[in-house]
Amino acid sequence: MAMSQAMFQVEGAGAPAIMRIGAARLTAGLDRMPRLDLEAHREIFGPLPRLSVEELISAAEQVDLRGQGGAAFPFARKLRAVVQAAEAADCPTVVVVNATEGEPGSAKDKMLMIRSPYLILSGAALVAEALGAEEIVIGIAGDELANRSIEAAIAAESGLRKMARVVQLPDRFISGESGALIRGINGKRPVPPGRKVLASDVGVDDLPTLLSNAGTFAQLAVLALLGPGRFAAVGAPEEPGTILLSVGGSAAHPAVVEVPTGTPLAAVLDICQAPAGDGVLVGGYHGMWLPAGTAYVTPVSREGLAAVGGTLGAGIVLPLGDGTCPLGEVSRIASYLAGESAGQCGPCKLGLPAIARALAALIDGSGGVEALDRARKSAAGVAGRGACSHPDGVTRFVLSALDVFTEDLAAHVFHSSCGRPVRGVLPLPTGPEQETRQKLVVDWTRCHGHGLCAHLIPEMIHLDDQGYPVVLNIPVPAWLERDAQQAVNMCPQLALRLTNSEPLPTRKAPVPIPAPILRTGLIGSGGGRKQITAG
């Protein structure tokens, strides 16, 4: 009994919480039990109907089902492309479920994998059966609980056991890019390929591959179970149905929220008790910032968010709240995103650190107007210049932040500080992989400003006006480890080192040192003790 309770709590601790406004679709039954196993899933959702490819395509077209991973590609078009490629090449197809939720702010796929895995799997099985696919591949990443849940779900169903295969990918931001995922499944390094190939043409094992986000398959299962008419009974007329939003940031109750499209963002923020504060980030770290006033009146839908200059993306909503420095948070995330570059494309691997560096200089007051200028130029300079959309997303994120947080920007430029601390409201990945990563640390007593490090690893180190190194405050990414080692080895003063421990914070409040007490001897004169004060 005690044992069972302990295990139950372990499950609850890692699983994202759920809230709901309106109809229960993807989260149906989850108010009754924490996880729908096969039995419960069958009882709640009933038997999966068999649909042909044409029926699937027409159903997806009727409700305008889009990919839920952020790009919002029409699912019907994707499915049709796979069918045509398979017919043209006369070969079998593969279905890939992208469950590598690389965005730190996103929890919807994790929630589905942990709590309702059969919804994802039945969607994938539906398509696989309609296509006659020879395999279902599920790409998973870091979350241990979600991975165990999905593997157990496959093991419990005999049909899936034969068809489905789980591939573990490293927990990186770009692991979920479709090209990187395909490469990872094919046994190569999971980085975006240099030449864009459509998965629907050449995917897993060079077969036509239907690759979509886990949430898309779950939506597809709901669509097949309800039929297009009833699926479209809720939500905005143009893009009906419900969506899953991952609300985090300043929320007192961070949760995955299922809402019909068209619900005001204010209602979502309200039930999560999330003050918008200085702004709301929609669409994740490749998304855009909305000012609080705009965010409160915006309906949650692709068109609604796009109309006010936002993006729905993968449904991530991160309100900032008050009391934290907005640009400091942006700078933190920009540094993280710079480290998450795969290091393949020059504009990305040098441009993103340049953005991060300029923002960091802006935040700590050392950069001023020039840093703002550099940040804007660097951000605009990387857009569209890489194998994947990572630099584009960073550009969007940074430029929208510079547009929205003008007050904070002015405070930082002209006062060197807005006076608020950076509380770390925006989530960063935490996990065993992060613990082992090393940081570059400078021993300032030794450094003579030779500048070899800045030459060897310009991605992470550049020189200030006095010729001393400024190190980007992120763990050394895997693709820079060799350069970092070389910089450490070649420092003429042996001042640079790699360390596992966290470096001391750059600015620390000085600790008052008590004045030393002077003992004048056993026979003191005039009170026995004298205090020495400095100066």
Next chain:
Amino acid sequence: MPTTRRRQGVRSRGAGPAGEHLPKIMAGLVTASVVVVVTLVMTKAGRDIDASTQRFMLYYAGVFALIGLTASVGAGLMATDRIFMTPGHRVMAQSVHRAVSFAALAFLIIHIVTEILAQRVHVIDAVIPFLSPYRTFYIGLGTIASDLILLLIVTSIFRKRFTAHGQVWRWRAIHYASYAAFVLGVLHGLLGGREAKPYVDWSYGFAIALTALALVVRFLAISLRPKASLSASPSGDRAPGSQGSSRLRAAALAMTQAQLGGGTVQVLPPALGSPVTPSWALPPAARDGFAISGPFPAALDPPAAFYGVEASREAYPDPAFMPLGAPAYPNDTGTARQPRYEPGYDGPPRFEGAPRKQVPQDHTYPYGPPSSPADRSTGPLPRAATGPIPRGANGPVPLAGTGPLPRADTGPTRRLGPGPAPRADTEPMPRPVAGPLPRPATGPVPYSGPGPLPRAATGPVRYSGAGPLPRPATGPVPYSGPGPLPRPANGPGHRADPEPRPRTGRAPRPDTPHGPPADPAPRAARRPRRAASPDPADRDVPGPTGGDQWR
């Protein structure tokens, strides 16, 4: 050395493009070396090659080692130079230095081994100097040099260790011994073996002289470097009051104003300065003519000398505009008060007369209390108005936990209806009658659709059809709780104990291996329940289900 490091790097990463083929490459290399060794040992031609190689090495390995040593010293000296070499060239010189050092070491080992094999010296002579019967002194010099070189190489391989343990001077002292090893090696090479040709003597003498010259340059450079570094002026953006900074600042002012569309931001002139542009902390090199003795030279500067005031006047022609900052706390003489150094205070520099704890509420302080609503409404930079203390202790900062929506009063979206907001953990979601979703009639968000927002709950045909699936509405939710009947009015799924899991135990759960087998009693209890809740909306809109309930 570089090649070694590259291999290690690839191995540690294990996933690079080269890493994918590493096993194949290694297998090929091992096979090739085995083939070479076997050929040399087993065949007659191989033995001939071996013998002639040994003869060649006996004759030339020492020469090569000496050349390598010379080149290594030269490259090492070049790598330390800061006058003529760019960082890129220095990195290259360092790489050459390492590569040549290892090559010299390899030839040194070959030299020693072949000499021992040829029985010119004893094994002990390779380690302990001055024991050889033949040319005792000069061969002893070579022994000392080779010992030093070995020490140098070993300490350099573990050079990285010295970064962590605060023993840089030891590594440095050992490395300076290379000059001694170089001179000893040259003496050993010229005088310890066969008679050298004159040009060899000359070239080694030249090399030593060059090295000595380079050493002189190195030490001169070290002694000159601080002056050179100081005389180099920092770039314009760090020098307060310089022209480049002024232009950028003017541009920034204009830009900020344009961005905010209406001049709502009041801008501090740089007199308030950042900690990084400490006009008050640096000796004012550029203030010509002023005899300044104190550490706060800016006290002598009139405020107009700072660019920001002029720029503000240009950018804001409105005479009513008064830039914040220097004149914010005017003292008797009308000049700006100066930020002062305060030990124990970590923040932007504060003025001497600036309020420390609380803001005075009289007429001398023109900007009102910090973070007051009135202040917030008039200016977007309330913190600027509070002066240099950015976080007043009395400033009511709205925190995340205290209020759900701090701007709900002024914001355009008031919550719909008088009812309380649906909280996740306090009360159930409003039933479909109450309407949790904003209607177009009341809500501020106009739906673009012509009709009202279709809701699942109000659709009468929603769950009445004989569809292929039992929906949540038809209530086949396996509920095997201890309570005989569900409580529809009590909110969904409020189960305190996790034990009555709605599972029959047939599906293996990974995380809860204690799945209780299905017993017929709960099933029997479930049947009437299904019939007892005919209202489909009852479960279609179960309410905001907080995660806490499920933990």
